[in-house]
Amino acid sequence: MYKVREHEDYKESECIPSEQWNKVARDLENFDPSPLTANEGWKTSSAKISIPLGPKKQGNQIPKNLHHRSLIDVIKKVVEHDPRAKNFHLFPYEEYVKKGDQVERVYGELYSSNSFLEEFRNLQAQPPEPGCDLERVVLGLQFWSDATVLANFGSHKLWPVYMYFGNESKYIRSKATEETGWDVGYIPQLPEEIQDFMKHVSGKPAKQALLTHCRRELYQAVLMLLFDDQFAEAYEHGIVLTCQDGIKRRVFPRVSTWSADYPEKALLSTIRENGRCPCPRCFVQKENIHKFGSASDQRTRTTRKRRDNDWRRNLIRKCRHHLYNLGHALTGAFVKKLLDPFSLTPNENALSARLHHLGFDFHDILVVDLLHEVEIGEWKGLLSHLIRMLYSCGDNAVEEMNARFRAVPTFGTDTIRQCPKNVAEGKHRAARDFEDLLQTSHAVFEDMFGPEHSESISELLYVAAEWHCLAKLRMHTDSTLQDLVAVTVELGNQLRKFAEKIAPDFVTKETPAEAAARARRHAATQKTSTEPISTSSARKAKMYHLNRYKLHALGDYVDMICEFGTTDSYNTQIGEARHRLKKQAYRKTNKRDFELQIIKRGNIQESLLIIEQRVKEWKKKFSTHRTPSSPPTVDAEAKSNEQNSELEIDDSKRYTLARNPDASISIGTIQEKYSEDPCMRHFNVMLFDYILCNLRGVRYQVDGPRYPSHEATKLRIRGDKIHTHNTLRLHYTTYDVRRATDFIKSYLKFSSTKIQHQTDGNQNRSTIMLSAYDKDDNPKPNSFWYARVLGIFHVYARDIDGSSEDFKRIDILWVRWFGQDPDQQDRFGWKYKRTERVGFQEDDLEGMSPFGFVDPSDVVRAAHLIPAFAQRRTTELLQDSLAQDKEGDFAFYCVNRFVDRDMYMRHRGGGVGHTDQTQFTDSEPYELGESTMVPAEGLSDEQDHEDEMDDGVLAAFDRRTEVEEDVEEEDVDEEDDDVNKDINGDDEELSESGGEFIDDLYED
């Protein structure tokens, strides 16, 4: 409602007087005392769960107040009434890019992915519904579910299930501000009374295992309510809906993806968390996870895939019969023997019960989760262990690491943010902070682990950062996927080397922060537990191992991207961002029955959004029908962006500079005042040469003046002045064909009388990259020159030999050049697992000035250079000069190619949106390395080696193949006893993953 009032077209005189607004707001909120009206589709139900209570006893409990919504009502509402559904892609397509002679498939959106295409083709192959000749289309539904704590203080939790439409572009869908998600249900917690009930029936308090079982039953019961008969009916026969283009179509809803963290994936797929076969998609054995990346590992994923087949369903049925009818104990040997080898839980799977007979398999929708599995999963684990290793080297090493992280320059508006003060302590780190640490650690950890291991650890960090970049690309092609395969194999090798050969050389214990956190956690558990738990904060020994589910998940990315499009389409981060809206809504409730109040607010919000969209549509229609005499409408977007009004907007240019300079300074003054400064030595000569080249349309030479000095007398500069700017906005097209802007700051601050260092901390944002040329002036593909922008100028100049009498405005960047590290030469990149190193050029090296001028439109992008911390700062390159940091420059800087995905693709080459000649050529595909294997006990690996690279990892590209399981003959091992530990750990999972902080948005 407030949006309405703030709208530009709202005139108070014609509408409701302001003093009545509060009343109207109250009325609106009180409107419709029951928010669960049929048209919004919300229902409150109870779900019956049956509890196995030992021989001949069985109880039913009915948790009430289960809020959920009819999926079909939401689908109808969106497809028929939400104007945003106009942009839905109802017809899938394959996307290709042609570069040179090469044609490659492009992967990105869900509606151009293999799974969507397959659904569509299958649908068209089916016989039509009797008497119906309507077009048949697929709605790809994407679900997110995750529990969240609603307030920083207090215990209220919400466990929502969100639904999104994969037919909408992921670029819109993944923006929290677009609010394209729909709440479809809230999963309740197990009611307290259940304990009383069980005590009443069996005479003793329920064991954890039984409560865990009840929680799983409840979860499936909620899914049964969500995916009701109406949904199954629509799944099979479709529903006829009038789409936004006015055409009636038969719409078939399909469950495309389900994004959740690992504990919830386990719940959904009715498997036991961290059991013998911890993966919800395949039967990989926990002890084989360290083979990650190898051919045998990849084979397991395809040949031992979990399927929702008769075998699985019969097994569960049999188990439940023994549990409920014959009274076997839940934790007894019988149940364990039956289920533990496959880590299954004795719960009927709701999705299987509802949709299996229609050809649906719930294992197929469980997508990878970059946020929990990598950023705050595997990467966090590796970083923590590196920190433990540093502690074992002494506290100084940890201090040094903290200092280095703090000294990493920021980049972009929030691409790399200022590092936390104490990385080792690990307090208050958001998921996106971990991403920043991953993108910069290859430079930070340089030479920190002694001569024996530093090199190997740098390689590992390089490969980890590269894997992360590739896994997070928003647009893939066949060749980038090939690279991801190769990098995955290498990451496996590197991690095994680290775990087997490097980590054991350090005596690692918990860090003090970890020990304290464990003690706190245990103290909290002790309050509720009867068993004694050690709450000592003495640091325990901690080793690095690889057999974790999260690591295993890293091997599924290539397959997932082929099947469902790129990871940004189904990252759990989208759901985490939506949690924020729920938290905002919660704050406005009176905290009693808050779920209902959140639903009520959500309903109003949804309706307002649709109204807003419609108003926009009408306005558009209205404005196109206006008579030509009426004044042109101002684009609201341009108007809102007020700062643009003072900018020189020129579409033909790659950059924007303000029309009015921040300062103007006379060339004579600079020359006189700073004649001693090395950066001024050839300032005039080079500046005049640059301007003359520009006026005469001649290419300016970077390595020396083109014109003899007497030519400068033919140049006229208006007022003998340069006009300076603080910021250059540089526009570019990203690899995934989007528009983006870099902000480049001037390193020096100019006033009319003097030049000084910037004091606003932005001097780090002054590094740029330009396309590099070889000796014969040909562009070198995918390689760059780097420079620090000392000043951003414009001048008005005229050539008296020229034809024009007018002064021409020329924009100029005054730069200090970086040169390649001569010792490194070309030994960087994937082949050497190192980043490029550059350093400022020495003064007057071979007669060449380390300073120069460049045209702003030649700049490719802003660059992120991280000091090579192993070498100290020096002032020897330039004696006393404004062009260097007060405390001196670092001898070298690492070029951070991992700072964002666009930068990575520029270095790699082959970005779809990168069409400039120098970046046109694709890089050679990464060579697929040999996979190293650590022989596991009792297993012959010789066979694995035989066909290591022939059919192994590349098989990920093949379409899914249905393979019969050979799991039935598995040995039964009864050693696993962690049945109690799984979903009870839910709270821990929340706190471990940082609760609040996960929701922080990423840069892209």
Ligand SMILES: [Zn+2]
């Ligand atoms: Zn698996």
